[in-house]
Amino acid sequence: MEAFQWQQARSPAEAAALVTQTTAEAMLTLQGTPSAQQAILVKAGGVDMLDLMKEGLVNPRRLVDISRLAELQGISREGDDSLRIGALTTLAQIAAHPGLRQSHAALAQAAAMAASPQIRNRATLGGNLLQRPRCWYLRSAAHHCLRKGGGHCFAFAGDNRYHAIFANHGCAIVHPSTPATALLAFHAQVELLHPQGQRRQVPLEDFFVLPEADMHRENILAAGEILTAVWLPPQIQTNRSIYLQVAEREAFDWPLAAVAVVVDLDAAGLCQRASIVLGAVAPAPWRARQAEALLTGATINGKTAEAAGEAALAGATPLAQNAYKLPLLATLVRRAVLAAAALPQDPRAS
Amino acid sequence: MFPGARAFPEGELTLMKEDPQENEKSAAASVLGPGAVPIVLRVNGETHPLLVEPRTTLAEALRGSLGLTGTKIACNQGACSACSVWLDDLVVASCSILAIEVGERRITTIEGLAAGGRLHPVQEAFIAHDAVQCGFCTPGLVMSCAALLAGNPHPGEAEIQTAISGHLCRCGTYPHVVQAILALADAKGD
Amino acid sequence: MDDEFPRRREKFPFGLAHLGLDEVEREIPADEPPPLAPNAALTQIGKDIRRWDAWAKVTGAARYTVDVHLPGMLHAAVLRSPLPHARIRSLDLSPAASAPGVHAALTVVEPPADGVPTVLRYVGQPVAALAADTPALAEAALRLIQVEYEPLPFVVDLDGARRPDAPIVYPDSEWQKSPSAGLPAAAGDLPITGNIRGPESKGSRGDIGAGFAAAEIVVDGTYHTQVQTHCCLEPHAIVAAWHEGGLDVWMSTQFTAGVRAQLARHFQLPLSRVRVRAEAVGGGFGSKSQIGIYGRTAVALSRLAKVPIRLVYRRDEEQMDSGNRPSSEQHLRIGARRDGTLTALSLHSYGSAGIAFGAGVGNMATALYRCPHVESRQYDVFTHAGPACPMRGPGNTQGAFALEQGIDELAGKLAMDPLALRDVIDPSPVRREERRMGAERIGWTQRKPPGADQGPVKRGMGMAQSLWSANIQTNAACELRLWRDGRVEVLSSVQDIGTGVGTVLAQVVAEELGLQPEDIHVRIGDTEFPSGPPSYGSRTTASITPPARTAAWQIKEALFRSVASAWQVDPQRLTVQDGWIHLRDEPQQRISWREAAAALRTDRISAFAGRSDDYAGFRSRSGDAAMALNDLGGVQFAEVAVDTETGVIRVERVVAVQDCGRPINPLQIESQVQGGVLMGVSYALLEERILDTNTGWMLNPNLVDYKLTGAWDTPQIEVVLLENYQGFSATDAYGIAEPANIATAAAIANAVYNAIGVRMRSLPMTPAKVLHALGAVSGGPR
Ligand SMILES: Cc1cc2nc3c(=O)[nH]c(=O)nc-3n(C[C@H](O)[C@H](O)[C@H](O)COP(=O)(O)OP(=O)(O)OC[C@H]3O[C@@H](n4cnc5c(N)ncnc54)[C@H](O)[C@@H]3O)c2cc1C
Numbered sequence A: 001m002e003a004f005q006w007q008q009a010r011s012p013a014e015a016a017a018l019v020t021q022t023t024a025e026a027m028l029t030l031q032g033t034p035s036a037q038q039a040i041l042v043k044a045g046g047v048d049m050l051d052l053m054k055e056g057l058v059n060p061r062r063l064v065d066i067s068r069l070a071e072l073q074g075i076s077r078e079g080d081d082s083l084r085i086g087a088l089t090t091l092a093q094i095a096a097h098p099g100l101r102q103s104h105a106a107l108a109q110a111a112a113m114a115a116s117p118q119i120r121n122r123a124t125l126g127g128n129l130l131q132r133p134r135c136w137y138l139r140s141a142a143h144h145c146l147r148k149g150g151g152h153c154f155a156f157a158g159d160n161r162y163h164a165i166f167a168n169h170g171c172a173i174v175h176p177s178t179p180a181t182a183l184l185a186f187h188a189q190v191e192l193l194h195p196q197g198q199r200r201q202v203p204l205e206d207f208f209v210l211p212e213a214d215m216h217r218e219n220i221l222a223a224g225e226i227l228t229a230v231w232l233p234p235q236i237q238t239n240r241s242i243y244l245q246v247a248e249r250e251a252f253d254w255p256l257a258a259v260a261v262v263v264d265l266d267a268a269g270l271c272q273r274a275s276i277v278l279g280a281v282a283p284a285p286w287r288a289r290q291a292e293a294l295l296t297g298a299t300i301n302g303k304t305a306e307a308a309g310e311a312a313l314a315g316a317t318p319l320a321q322n323a324y325k326l327p328l329l330a331t332l333v334r335r336a337v338l339a340a341a342a343l344p345q346d347p348r349a350s
Numbered sequence B: 001m002f003p004g005a006r007a008f009p010e011g012e013l014t015l016m017k018e019d020p021q022e023n024e025k026s027a028a029a030s031v032l033g034p035g036a037v038p039i040v041l042r043v044n045g046e047t048h049p050l051l052v053e054p055r056t057t058l059a060e061a062l063r064g065s066l067g068l069t070g071t072k073i074a075c076n077q078g079a080c081s082a083c084s085v086w087l088d089d090l091v092v093a094s095c096s097i098l099a100i101e102v103g104e105r106r107i108t109t110i111e112g113l114a115a116g117g118r119l120h121p122v123q124e125a126f127i128a129h130d131a132v133q134c135g136f137c138t139p140g141l142v143m144s145c146a147a148l149l150a151g152n153p154h155p156g157e158a159e160i161q162t163a164i165s166g167h168l169c170r171c172g173t174y175p176h177v178v179q180a181i182l183a184l185a186d187a188k189g190d
Numbered sequence C: 001m002d003d004e005f006p007r008r009r010e011k012f013p014f015g016l017a018h019l020g021l022d023e024v025e026r027e028i029p030a031d032e033p034p035p036l037a038p039n040a041a042l043t044q045i046g047k048d049i050r051r052w053d054a055w056a057k058v059t060g061a062a063r064y065t066v067d068v069h070l071p072g073m074l075h076a077a078v079l080r081s082p083l084p085h086a087r088i089r090s091l092d093l094s095p096a097a098s099a100p101g102v103h104a105a106l107t108v109v110e111p112p113a114d115g116v117p118t119v120l121r122y123v124g125q126p127v128a129a130l131a132a133d134t135p136a137l138a139e140a141a142l143r144l145i146q147v148e149y150e151p152l153p154f155v156v157d158l159d160g161a162r163r164p165d166a167p168i169v170y171p172d173s174e175w176q177k178s179p180s181a182g183l184p185a186a187a188g189d190l191p192i193t194g195n196i197r198g199p200e201s202k203g204s205r206g207d208i209g210a211g212f213a214a215a216e217i218v219v220d221g222t223y224h225t226q227v228q229t230h231c232c233l234e235p236h237a238i239v240a241a242w243h244e245g246g247l248d249v250w251m252s253t254q255f256t257a258g259v260r261a262q263l264a265r266h267f268q269l270p271l272s273r274v275r276v277r278a279e280a281v282g283g284g285f286g287s288k289s290q291i292g293i294y295g296r297t298a299v300a301l302s303r304l305a306k307v308p309i310r311l312v313y314r315r316d317e318e319q320m321d322s323g324n325r326p327s328s329e330q331h332l333r334i335g336a337r338r339d340g341t342l343t344a345l346s347l348h349s350y351g352s353a354g355i356a357f358g359a360g361v362g363n364m365a366t367a368l369y370r371c372p373h374v375e376s377r378q379y380d381v382f383t384h385a386g387p388a389c390p391m392r393g394p395g396n397t398q399g400a401f402a403l404e405q406g407i408d409e410l411a412g413k414l415a416m417d418p419l420a421l422r423d424v425i426d427p428s429p430v431r432r433e434e435r436r437m438g439a440e441r442i443g444w445t446q447r448k449p450p451g452a453d454q455g456p457v458k459r460g461m462g463m464a465q466s467l468w469s470a471n472i473q474t475n476a477a478c479e480l481r482l483w484r485d486g487r488v489e490v491l492s493s494v495q496d497i498g499t500g501v502g503t504v505l506a507q508v509v510a511e512e513l514g515l516q517p518e519d520i521h522v523r524i525g526d527t528e529f530p531s532g533p534p535s536y537g538s539r540t541t542a543s544i545t546p547p548a549r550t551a552a553w554q555i556k557e558a559l560f561r562s563v564a565s566a567w568q569v570d571p572q573r574l575t576v577q578d579g580w581i582h583l584r585d586e587p588q589q590r591i592s593w594r595e596a597a598a599a600l601r602t603d604r605i606s607a608f609a610g611r612s613d614d615y616a617g618f619r620s621r622s623g624d625a626a627m628a629l630n631d632l633g634g635v636q637f638a639e640v641a642v643d644t645e646t647g648v649i650r651v652e653r654v655v656a657v658q659d660c661g662r663p664i665n666p667l668q669i670e671s672q673v674q675g676g677v678l679m680g681v682s683y684a685l686l687e688e689r690i691l692d693t694n695t696g697w698m699l700n701p702n703l704v705d706y707k708l709t710g711a712w713d714t715p716q717i718e719v720v721l722l723e724n725y726q727g728f729s730a731t732d733a734y735g736i737a738e739p740a741n742i743a744t745a746a747a748i749a750n751a752v753y754n755a756i757g758v759r760m761r762s763l764p765m766t767p768a769k770v771l772h773a774l775g776a777v778s779g780g781p782r
């Protein structure tokens, strides 16, 4: 790791004023070696930041540490019953929060499944949403790929077993955040503080950026902008949610595919609204709109759940090595829909 | 089905306490490094002034400057938890934290676990159940298990497995680790 | 044999303890102790004694090489090839050598000179190294080394390397300079065509054509196994201190004495001037057997800088350049008669050990079962990848995956129970008993036909066998010291890499001396002591415990003589128990161990013993290594649950029935076996070194994407241990570390077949591969 300066920000506004680039910008180079140590970057828990710096993928001149800022901590309930999760809330705090575990089960479950206890104790929600993707070419200083400003993507002709099957044109990263999958299913918004002092709230869906729009970033965070909180709109009492993932390891592993499902069932058991978001299969958490449409107004049962699983695959363009994600997703969606509606997992299973 | 969605407990604001003095101090501090910076680490109940570059990880500071080599570095990337220490009451991977950001928080390392020469019960149990082979992952595992028991004296098997889910042990001590902690959990039963 | 030495005849317990013991008569050297009783009659041996170094390890006090800090020590860093195949046009160290804080720099490869080019053959190959005041300065200075590389065409995959137009790894006979990866290093004169070297055909016999002609049933399959890396938690590490008087080295090694010999040879120093220490070693699994290029580099830097040098690998260096288990592609054909007897077995295997050779996997197929006609053709395929080296059960672990699935498949075709088939074809009475015990423990009778479960999650049960030779290091010795204050020390250079050999030594000595294991001071891992065996080849316990017992017995005899002369009795009348020496026939005539020691003529007496030959001789020997007459068996059973909709395999339970001669510490053995099984589960389901075919780089050179089993992936592991007495040595103990690893992946694969009715012939058995095998995926590669 290169040497750098250290500065503890005294307020989010100060951090915003100090920070000169986003981490994604600082990782862009023409030659492949981040040379000029220009950037002043912001660090929260530092889990991803240190990882990138150890590999030499980013060499900031200075780190501005926001990890001790009180304003950015904590989970609170706001006037209109929405929830505000401070950007520095750790994944461990989210996973263990009794209120969240009830009202937003899928989010607590997703947070609990991400990484290890040690990392969850440090990883902040803001940092988690803003971490760089895990594409192994991106993470290797030896591969100067498109997303780092290079000339081509190594994944297409290389090993793409873990890559995206949706929106994977040009670059096939999958979004690394496990909680994001659940957050999107709850229609979360992020609150951003601009260096000039303006705050804006952006729906998570609009926050993420697909490769077709911009290959060099995963989100619209502007240089100097600080993510201050994540907002969860008020939930309807009847909603039920679940997060499911499949990984190669039972625990402490990145998912091969994941899904978060939120459904509102009316008294008659009809599905009023369904939100189905796929994880680890696209450059951003991926809404399965056709599946959502299919369930809306329908009774949830084995048949409709299965149809939703099939519909979730619409538009997939798997690469040479990752077509296996299709049956995986179909299964996950079917199971998650049934589980969210609290129906037996699979009629054939018993 | 989800009554909690309405009855969301009030006052769950887990804000850190505002400390005006703390703010004063950091105002003075401003930009540090990139060269060595004086810091103070509170480790195992002792206060250690030391000089570290901002890039020094906590694991490096413990092992290097303080000579506390019981904390091991195996992946240097958060992937194996061999470097686990306690930051106040939380188990963290010391390879993924900078020494400079620890501040006033208490660090407990494996060297600080055996109080006054008497082994911690987890250490005793590891020995009794042969939950040690090459031993390189062991200090980290001991720290995780001790933290688990501090918060939950009677963990079940799944809780133990979750508590150690971040650890890699190439020698394969997991079964004996779980057995050791289960025995402790039972023994503690009153 | 040592004919000039007097010998005597003794009767030894013989057979499997739980079935009742016989006796066997052996001729043994006169200076070795009388036969040891079976474990049931002993007080320390065969008991779950606490690990000798557990206290140090649970408190963090144990000192590993990475913890060694010497005054004035510098930190080394290695410049590595960024290209899988390249010629070095020019190499200039000087800008780095004169950088701030740098005190020594050298080239690791021969620098290009007078038209002799320097060729690099894998990403990560060491090019140069330097030493600086801090690790950060050293890493920074590496960037100042000027190297001009000329990229050459390369190939890193097995298929690509076998194509006629493949880039060639070694022109001419240059491969002979390459390291060996495996078992009986098949270094000899084998033909080489392109990148393919071989076949090596050891174990072939009979007429394979006639064998298949005589077959009534034939099974045929192609199996793939991946490259696995050792992933020792402690990385490769050395601290080398060159000084006026010679060389002091601390090293994370499996063989202190071997490293000393290699260093002495390489640096032309007398053996007596080289000291190698390994106080605690954080795992080895085969990868820390040699001094290696990195070890020599650190020593050379120390000689240059005249100060101690520390070289510790980062995890990525560890993954790319510290050895690995070679891959294999095995074409297995087995012919049998309807009664199960094998008529023919042919195994053609291509494996890549990268730039090394020795990827053969033929041992299992040629030796495990009775078969008159066997054809083994083992080919090494060179690729531009980091060199392999031995890894836990080298060759056999890969071989078992194919062979044991082939036999399972054959049983299916014969409509025989896999156990019954093995009763027909496996000559080993020990494994027969192991099959019986394992079947009983796992509940084999509950086993259903393949794919019988309804519903998406299907359970299955399978088993597989292992074979490993019982190895001995004949150059293995220890010293026993008795001090006047009663302290007993056992000294040997043998190192404890986590196997618990220190505990075992204390037990053996304590048993002989009538003391407690904690009374025995174990001083090992230092070549200042008599040369001990390596911790590889499952030979440590087998090699070092007999001399330890012999030396203890000799010390006891000496002390008895001293006491006997004071008491004016025949020393033969003395015995020792619970720390008291007394007359056999008059127990009240006694003296404590301490008092007896206090009466010694000198401050310290000492006995030295080396490993004698096995009492019944060896099957073979070469250099310091020998093979005992017996083999080590091992049969493992696995129960799995396969989610056919996600492809996830969950190993729920493994029953491992193992033998290691006389078990000395069942608890430690259980730990070892659990470790072997877990490494096998990991190999079966998760691990894979992934090289990018377009750049030659390892894509997962870490512990994030290179996946090892964690606590949640751990099945319930039940270890059943046989006591197998043969009267072969003073302790009759053999090894277990490798046999415990060999059968696991095959047993899991057979269980998966039993669950889903589809054979998984490629490792690791990931969800993706399972879904493909089940036909759930349309398109895409295997
Ligand atoms: C071994 C391992 C396994 C993992 N497994 C998982 C997993 O399964 N699922 C998962 O989701 N994650 C996983 N992670 C990733 C981990 O969760 C993230 O690295 C972590 O959440 C990042 O949070 P942080 O607070 O440490 O962020 P930092 O490292 O501090 O920052 C990350 C990035 O966000 C920026 N940033 C941080 N906070 C703000 C803010 N408030 N405003 C503006 N910019 C900001 C930083 O500049 C930086 O670019 C894993 C990590 C490791 C090492």
Ligand code: SF4
Binding pocket: A135, A136, A137, A138, A145, A146, A147, A148, A152, A153, A154, A155, A156, A163, A170, A171, A172, A173
């Ligand atoms: S998938 Fe994206 S990040 Fe990965 S190599 Fe291609 S361009 Fe780079």
Ligand code: FES
Binding pocket: B072, B073, B074, B075, B076, B077, B078, B079, B080, B081, B082, B083, B084, B093, B094, B095, B096
């Ligand atoms: S060394 Fe810190 S997690 Fe592996």
Ligand code: FES
Binding pocket: B132, B133, B134, B135, B136, B137, B138, B168, B169, B170, B171, B172, B173, C233, C282, C283, C498
């Ligand atoms: S005991 Fe060796 S890695 Fe855990």
